[in-house]
Amino acid sequence: MRCFTVVLVIRIILQYSLLQKMALNIPGLVATIVFYVIMLATGIWAAWKTKKKEKNAKQSEVAMVGGRNMNIFVGLFTTAATWVGGGYINGTAEIVYLPTRGLAWVLAPAGYVLAFIIGGLFFVNPMRSKSYVTMMDPLQETYGNTMGTLLFLPALIGDVFWFAAILSALGATMSVILDIRGYLAIIISACTVILYTLLGGLYSVAYTDVIQLVFMMVSLWICVPFALLNSATESIYYTAVNEFYQVPWIGKLETNYLGRWLDELLYVALGSIPWQIYFQRVLAASSSRQARLTSYFAGFGCVFMVIPSVLIGAVAASTDWNQTSYGLPTPNERGESSMILPIVLQYLCPTYVSVAGLGAIAAAVMSSADSALLSASSMLAHNIYRKILRKKATEKEVVCIMRVSMVAFGAAAGGLAFYSHSIYDLWFLSGELVYALLFPQLFCVLFIPNTNTYGSAAGFLFGFLLRLLAGEPSLKIPPVIHYPGCSLVDGVYIQLFPFKTFTMLLTLGTIVAVSYLVAFLFKRNILPHGWDVCSVIKESEASVPLPEIDEQVGLQKI
Template identity: 55%
Template sequence: MPVNIPGLISVLVFYLVILAVGIWASRKSQIEEKKCPGNRSEISMVGGRNMNIVTGIFTMTATWVGGGYVIGTAEAVYVPTLGLIWALGPLAYVINFIVGGTFFAKPMREKNFVTMMDPFQIKYGNAVSSLFLIPAFIGDLLWVACILGGLGGTMSVILDMSSMHSVFISTGVAILYTLLGGLYSVAYTDVIQLIFMAISLAVCVPFVLMNPASSGITFTATHELFQAPWLGKLELRDLGKWIDDLLLLSIGGLCYQAFFQRILAAASPSHSQIMCYAAAVFSASMGIPSVLIGAVAASTDWNQTSYGLPTPFEKGEGGKILPIALQHLCPPFVSIIGIGAIAAAVMSSVDSAMLSSASLFGRNIYKSILRKQASENEVVWVIRASVLVIGLSGMGLSFVSDSVYAFWLISGDVIYTVIFAQLVCVLYFPSSNAYGALAGFVMGSTLRFLGGDHILKITPIIHFPYCRLIDGVYVQYFPFRTLAVLVSFITILSVSCLASLLFNRGLLSEKWDVFKVKPQTDGTNKRKTEEMCLDDGKPVALEMSPLERTVNK
């Protein structure tokens, strides 16, 4: 089929607008760099720590409301084996932002950290903290793949364009403006993208609802017509998996660098909390169009549409149901508007994921471990190179799976099971130490791996209660990922207390204390210190351990 030229032109125009905004925002970044030339890398990562509330709310919401959220929610509502009850995104994001704003935003912003991993390196040192960077990178990489995969599927359906070409162009644009202006470009383009996304989806939904091939969604919500009711059902034996998935998407979202990057860029701790609470409302609202489109798709007699039979689910295209519905249930010009909404959702998240991973690598690995004497200019270029690598790697992974919802879950899975317990301990439990953190990492990762993964078709070694064989693949219906988090948390605290007891009471020789848990006789800690730039631009030395001393700074 020929490429949809009008649609392609509209998408290219949208990309040019976004690129222009990104270039304009990069000028603000340059102005801030002139004010504090010794902190170029921090400006690239957290701006000038002067992000206003309105921009903060937009960029926080746009980062989470990406292609995975918009397309994945519609997919979950449409797929007969799931339904609305399993479309956990909107509810999960409300929980995510409320918990994040209440318990994590203020302590992180008050201490003027630059990345999520700063408190880990300050408390545990570089060696142990490096382990936690691995799941953080994997999570961001899968997130990029999830987002770009959604875009490729959408454009291939509506524009009759190769998904490879569309993903390549979109990735290139996002990489370009992220390289130019860092967080400033990402934040200001998020404002435009979120507005465009909201307007586009609002235009499309009425046309989808009024299509004559679709029955009333109020009837099909609880009655079987063309397929199972789209509300779905939650049986008691499935409750464990439902809770596990909900906590994975909600609590796991607190462990992304992209989340803290916006918190740390806020003008004040109170502003960072307001951003989170407002984003909870807006992110849930942005999920409503996807829910409606998924419900209509489940209520449609596809034989009366240009799509025909078999249905999208029977053809294995449930992951593309949102673009399919826009293409076959809307007039052509409306479907073109819809592709703009998806493109906006994709780019508002993919740039954030790329910059977050690049920030972690540039500051917490390159600057802190590989080249401690690296200049600010050198670190900035390392961040830019990392943005390029992450973007291209995620682009390659985006062609692996057709299910956006699968990538979306796996991304959060990696982060949730390994990092969340560590983050709680490093912020709220001063007694935790590197020995406990290392033991918790091993226990949590091992237990998660032994549980297998039905999405990746990894056979579980441990069959938890309610483990069932479905279509030749074992699926865990016990909340084993949450169990891994709890075991990791208990291990961190118990091993930390044990290590402190053994070394502080002389039961083990001080020469075995490689992580220096025992306080030094001169009242100082042997660990090296690291300079961090405060809001006034004056560097202050923060002791690497213990963490509570940084609060007084």
């Protein structure tokens, strides 16, 4: 069956390339299909392993958190692979290459290190102590099912946007190197990821992550020397420090951009924590100590994996494109900076090397795409279906809903990937709502006692409104609130004030303030208990009339 599927895919692509008169890269196509077959085989083997695990644990928990028995080696690789996706690899090269950005604006590696360290220090123990299955469990437990459903939406949007961003990265890469339409790559890759994730759950995701990460490391590092030594490329050391060379790829941080730089760093560092794809690994570890160690070391793995992308971006910024078959104008002038990594592999490396680089991108995409898919479907099946829609659902029902939702979310992400203009923008936008709305909520339920549903709802609505009013150039939404430093650049308003972090902090403050204010008003009977529609005040907490004091004899009268 698998052989028939592979032959069918090859035949479709060959027929399509003939119709379109495209110069199909046959060796690259064969290598890519072999890689996909290896991923499918690994996923099927992991699915068989999952069946064995299900005999001793709940079927849904094995699919979602691996039966809470994942070894540290696999856990380390799959945790690092979670964030090392196509958007991370391609986006980093794009930012280093862009004349207006450069290495100084590559904040994701440092942000991920901080995120994994903060997560390991503060979030691992509270999440594991109560044996939660998803990140949404403590939110539902504290704020109720209705509010939990509302908070599920930014998490779902974040996962689908993340999936779309990395599929878009792969489509761009394959269109350059294999000379096929990007949407064919998106469709085939999405189907492959959906299939093996659907079959084996977290075990399929984890074991394929190991192969993907190793393949990615080897492939990208093979490509780097060829790109560096190409005759059309100037020394990247010279172009980094020489102020007379066009725009140094090292980048520059202007004083007036410091607020925005800090905002984006904090956005990556704190906004990378409230994701189910991270907590799935934390909750799947066999012990809290292992979960913390996995979190710490995964951050440094992300830094190591981004080095080839930084070097490739530097090479692109140091290349005289007129000396290559790509010619002029440059990729930036053509508006193709988002595809700079595959362009470098295609035009500055031999064919067989560029094919290896393509495999690295495919591995990066799959390693994150499967995690996002499993994350969204796990929360829908466990937190929405089991806890709200059908509380008596059987294990088979939950797993069935999980699999159906995988197909639906995968299709939605694939469709969205066709419309992304900048890989880095889409990747960055995927966490906007998660940072502004979910991080304050998760922080409150874990570390600030007695916050309640009223505070959660007020914080959610206020934070969403505040973020919307700040505008978003990528979505062509003009700002209503002009923060200090807001300026018009090339017809687009740019917010230099750290408004993302400001929005997050105001959301956090709103949750706490409204929670304690409402509780005080109900306990003091200033508001009648009949208005307490969320039932956050128990009868035992209601205010008891204070004892009266007889002024003459000093005796209490109740």
